[in-house]
Amino acid sequence: MIIFILSIMSILYLYSLLNNSTSSSKLRPPLPPGPTSLPYIGSIISMLRNKPTFRWIHRMMDEMNTKILCLRLGNIHLIAVSDPKIAVEFLKDANGIFSSRPDSMSGYLISGGYLNTAHAPMGDHWKKMKTILTSEILSVAKHKWLLNKRKEEDDNILRYIKNQCTRGFVNVRIMGQQYTSNMARKLMFGSRNFGKGREDGGPGDEEIEHANSLWTLLVYDPELCVTDYFPWLRWKTDFDGHEKIIRNAILKARKYQDPLIDERIQQWKDGVRTQQDDLLDVFITHKNTPLTADEIKAQILDLILATFDNVANNIEWALAEMINEPRIFNRAVHELDFVVGKNRLVQESDLQNLNYVKACVKEAFRLHPVVPFSLPHLTTSDSTVAGYFIPKGSNVIVSRLGLGRNPEVWDDPLTYNPERHMNGNKEVVLTDSNLHTFSFSTGRRGCPGVLFGSTMATMLLARLVQGFTWELPPNEPDVDLQENLYDLAKAKPLFALVKPRLPPSIYPTS
Numbered sequence: 001m002i003i004f005i006l007s008i009m010s011i012l013y014l015y016s017l018l019n020n021s022t023s024s025s026k027l028r029p030p031l032p033p034g035p036t037s038l039p040y041i042g043s044i045i046s047m048l049r050n051k052p053t054f055r056w057i058h059r060m061m062d063e064m065n066t067k068i069l070c071l072r073l074g075n076i077h078l079i080a081v082s083d084p085k086i087a088v089e090f091l092k093d094a095n096g097i098f099s100s101r102p103d104s105m106s107g108y109l110i111s112g113g114y115l116n117t118a119h120a121p122m123g124d125h126w127k128k129m130k131t132i133l134t135s136e137i138l139s140v141a142k143h144k145w146l147l148n149k150r151k152e153e154d155d156n157i158l159r160y161i162k163n164q165c166t167r168g169f170v171n172v173r174i175m176g177q178q179y180t181s182n183m184a185r186k187l188m189f190g191s192r193n194f195g196k197g198r199e200d201g202g203p204g205d206e207e208i209e210h211a212n213s214l215w216t217l218l219v220y221d222p223e224l225c226v227t228d229y230f231p232w233l234r235w236k237t238d239f240d241g242h243e244k245i246i247r248n249a250i251l252k253a254r255k256y257q258d259p260l261i262d263e264r265i266q267q268w269k270d271g272v273r274t275q276q277d278d279l280l281d282v283f284i285t286h287k288n289t290p291l292t293a294d295e296i297k298a299q300i301l302d303l304i305l306a307t308f309d310n311v312a313n314n315i316e317w318a319l320a321e322m323i324n325e326p327r328i329f330n331r332a333v334h335e336l337d338f339v340v341g342k343n344r345l346v347q348e349s350d351l352q353n354l355n356y357v358k359a360c361v362k363e364a365f366r367l368h369p370v371v372p373f374s375l376p377h378l379t380t381s382d383s384t385v386a387g388y389f390i391p392k393g394s395n396v397i398v399s400r401l402g403l404g405r406n407p408e409v410w411d412d413p414l415t416y417n418p419e420r421h422m423n424g425n426k427e428v429v430l431t432d433s434n435l436h437t438f439s440f441s442t443g444r445r446g447c448p449g450v451l452f453g454s455t456m457a458t459m460l461l462a463r464l465v466q467g468f469t470w471e472l473p474p475n476e477p478d479v480d481l482q483e484n485l486y487d488l489a490k491a492k493p494l495f496a497l498v499k500p501r502l503p504p505s506i507y508p509t510s
């Protein structure tokens with residue numbers, strides 16, 4: 001068997017060598033620079049020996065002094081990009097050549113067989129889902145319709161932190177994740193809690209288990225996995241152990257979500273429910289291109305995941321950097337006191353006037369993206385970008401880190417400096433179509449949740465800065481800004497001493 005497999009591999013390799021040396025391939029531009037790789041398996045062994053993979057890829061780009069790198073994994077070319085102009089060439093892809101998604105074990109499982117938007121390949125299903133998202137679920141009109149639900153969560157998080165003040169300190173990471181997952185559940189299902197929740201506004205056991213499983217999925221989804229490059233292995237073995245972890249996390253997340261969706265579909269069928277109250281109702285009653293129960297379940301998990309991590313990670317880093325630099329913190333406090341004052345809570349209608357707070361959020365997106373790379377984009381035909389040949393089937397990943405920390409674009413790129421986004425009286429926006437900061441990306445696969453994501457991030461930071469003073473425990477002179485080795489989260493969750501700074505009557509009590 002082994003001899004047979006090796007013979008097939010050698011034949012395939014010789015065939016690919018012959019193919020590469022035909023006259024047409026001699027005329028075409030070179031592949032982007034990259035390490036020399038072994039026949040058939042490419043750089044898989046180096047990848048396994050150099051975990052975490054994203055740091056290895058960035059190290060190679062630095063050592064080769066290149067902003068575009070080509071790595072062969074199995075017979076797939078992985079193209080990593082860290083230059084904004086090249087990234088724009090790929091992502092603002094007029095012909096749709098780089099707009100599909102590759103097949104991957106994690107994507108397949110999380111999307112219930114590519115039934116959502118984020119993992120779906122280019123095609124009719126993706127078009128249907130993305131149209132529903134942009135024209136209905138995440139439209140400006142629906143955003144307005146959902147204002148009161150968002151307000152309940154903006155108030156609840158304040159109430160929760162105020163209750164924590166008696167204890168003295170808050171775990172900012174948990175608080176941020178709680179805010180975003182509460183928000184997602186409230187907008188999708190009409191309720192913050194799956195179970196009873198807690199008296200003080202905190203999460204119950206059900207919400208903790210749900211949030212933990214979302215976190216696991218978000219950590220494992222972007223991981224490069226050996227079976228993605230040798231798909232025939234996928235049906236035989238869980239090579240990296242990722243599959244079991246992902247399957248477990250999906251079961252835990254869906255055991256709370258899916259029964260609610262089935263029950264609601266039945267209520268509409270039975271005529272017990274006749275009015276839309278939340279986004280699940282909007283999905284179920286969508287008329288032009290009705291969705292199946294499986295599509296709704298996959299899409300809701302997609303949206304809950306998309307809502308969960310970006311904002312929570314952003315606010316933890318922003319607050320950590322701001323606590324370390326009181327000048328920045330004080331400027332944000334002054335802006336809030338000037339625009340809103342201390343006798344009412346900041347509201348969404350104030351956000352357009354809070355340019356400095358938005359600059360603080362944007363700067364955290366630039367310097368501390370939640371994941372190192374974009375989701376992979378699949379190349380659907382041979383092409384040339386930045387003078388390099390990009391073969392059909394290549395997976396293109398854009399480095400969020402490389403763009404945001406690019407010294408050719410940003411002065412002193414490793415310093416947190418919100419002032420760099422202030423531009424006179426011009427409104428600060430969190431998007432960046434030039435991709436100097438990746439934030440919401442651009443092009444066909446760009447984020448449809450810009451309005452909702454920007455509102456949540458700015459509102460949360462504004463409420464935290466307006467509502468409380470944040471200090472470090474007495475034995476910690478500075479916030480430790482070290483990031484994890486294996487992902488980009490802060491290595492130690494931010495714990496801060498918190499005290500109310502507004503009159504007691506201003507804080508929501510229930």
Ligand code: HEM
Nearest residue numbers: 117118303306307310374375439440441445447448449453
């Ligand atoms: C501040 C928060 C957010 C940030 C920074 C963000 C960022 C992004 C980015 C960079 C992408 C594109 C990835 C790529 O290159 O392919 C993306 C895609 C996506 N985002 Fe967001 N996002 C945020 C919030 C949201 C929210 C709140 C939702 C919806 C509730 C959402 C839904 C989606 C979906 C469905 C996609 C997939 C689009 C597609 O593949 O066509 N995002 N997001």
